[in-house]
Amino acid sequence: MDTIATVLSGIRATGRLHFGNYIGAVRHFVTHQQQGNRCMYFIADLHTLTTLRNPEELRGNVIEIVKDYLAAGLNPEGSIIYAQSSVPEISELSLLLSMVQPLGELERIPTFKDLVRKNPDNVTLGLVTYPVLMAADILGPQATLVPVGEDQIPNLELARNMARRFNERFGQTFALPEMLEEMVKVPGLDGEKMGKSEADNAIDINSSIEIIRKRYLERGITDPQRLRASDPGDPYNRCRSIYPLHEIITPGEANGREIAKACIAAHIGCVECKKRLVDNIAVILEPFQEHRAALANQNDYAREVLHEGGKRARRIIKETVERVRDKMGIVMY
Ligand code: TRP
Numbered sequence: 068m069d070t071i072a073t074v075l076s077g078i079r080a081t082g083r084l085h086f087g088n089y090i091g092a093v094r095h096f097v098t099h100q101q102q103g104n105r106c107m108y109f110i111a112d113l114h115t116l117t118t119l120r121n122p123e124e125l126r127g128n129v130i131e132i133v134k135d136y137l138a139a140g141l142n143p144e145g146s147i148i149y150a151q152s153s154v155p156e157i158s159e160l161s162l163l164l165s166m167v168q169p170l171g172e173l174e175r176i177p178t179f180k181d182l183v184r185k186n187p188d189n190v191t192l193g194l195v196t197y198p199v200l201m202a203a204d205i206l207g208p209q210a211t212l213v214p215v216g217e218d219q220i221p222n223l224e225l226a227r228n229m230a231r232r233f234n235e236r237f238g239q240t241f242a243l244p245e246m247l248e249e250m251v252k253v254p255g256l257d258g259e260k261m262g263k264s265e266a267d268n269a270i271d272i273n274s275s276i277e278i279i280r281k282r283y284l285e286r287g288i289t290d291p292q293r294l295r296a297s298d299p300g301d302p303y304n305r306c307r308s309i310y311p312l313h314e315i316i317t318p319g320e321a322n323g324r325e326i327a328k329a330c331i332a333a334h335i336g337c338v339e340c341k342k343r344l345v346d347n348i349a350v351i352l353e354p355f356q357e358h359r360a361a362l363a364n365q366n367d368y369a370r371e372v373l374h375e376g377g378k379r380a381r382r383i384i385k386e387t388v389e390r391v392r393d394k395m396g397i398v399m400y
């Protein structure tokens with residue numbers, strides 16, 4: 068019995084990584100790698116095409132994200148790091164799966180409905196089949212653990228259903244992926260999910276700590292009803308940016324609630340509270356930034372990592388796709 072997990076996750080290359088991606092996702096990727104699982108982390112460049120139509124930007128983002136991954140502690144020995152498009156078998160699997168996937172289910176997915184509502188003129192076929200391609204990403208390597216954010220749960224449910232249905236109809240083919248809901252939603256400066264809105268609410272993982280401090284002091288929202296430091300604050304309900312981030316990154320805070328208690332008792336002011344938060348951001352970001360700076364000019368190395376990762380991923384995924392072809396009656400003549 069194979070007891071090590073195959074951990075798989077993908078990220079779209081719509082822009083540069085921000086602190087929310089780092090804390091919510093990439094940090095966990097590194098932990099899974101350190102635990103000795105088979106880790107597959109890819110850049111979903113094909114999925115990116117549903118919204119990003121600038122080829123230069125896409126190419127650039129992919130390379131920058133790989134460098135961010137490496138600086139964060141992923142390494143090509145411990146993890147298979149690849150671009151989705153380097154494994155054409157993923158696209159083939161997506162097509163094969165689309166033959167047994169009812170359209171209605173895809174149209175009912177909340178993320179799809181959201182995107183249609185927001186941008187009714189941009190409903191491409193690729194957007195409708197987005198979750199099918201995502202299922203191919205997951206089922207191709209027989210992933211068993213998929214760390215995802217809350218917004219991806221419906222897509223993962225669909226992948227599980229597709230696996231179950233396919234296995235029933237054609238015999239055991241796909242491992243059933245478990246979702247790992249560990250990717251927390253990291254609040255941005257305005258209290259909304261970091262990087263989500265059009266609002267400029269994200270913290271760039273490569274900006275200097277001074278700039279981050281300035282941004283928090285000037286723009287980080289606190290309890291709006293707390294006008295003076297002598298007023299008791301409400302960290303849990305009314306402080307939507309600073310306190311929730313303390314809970315995620317400040318050591319001991321999630322259990323001890325020292326800052327929350329100090330806020331409620333009016334023993335700490337918001338400026339001091341923000342400064343402590345930024346000190347904790349610095350502890351996390353400083354080693355990352357040092358490593359990242361050393362990689363700044365290493366684009367060839369990043370491409371090499373993707374090339375090797377693509378070859379390794381391809382060997383794994385090809386096996387599944389050959390089996391799927393065979394079960395469905397498709398012969399490579
Ligand atoms: N749809 C995911 C997102 O937007 C990215 C993604 C693509 C993904 N394929 C995946 C995540 C497979 C996990 C597994 O965040």
Ligand code: SF4
Pocket residue numbers: 288289290293300301302306309310326327330331335336337338340341
């Ligand atoms: Fe939020 Fe901290 Fe101010 Fe309390 S002291 S309202 S937790 S920023």
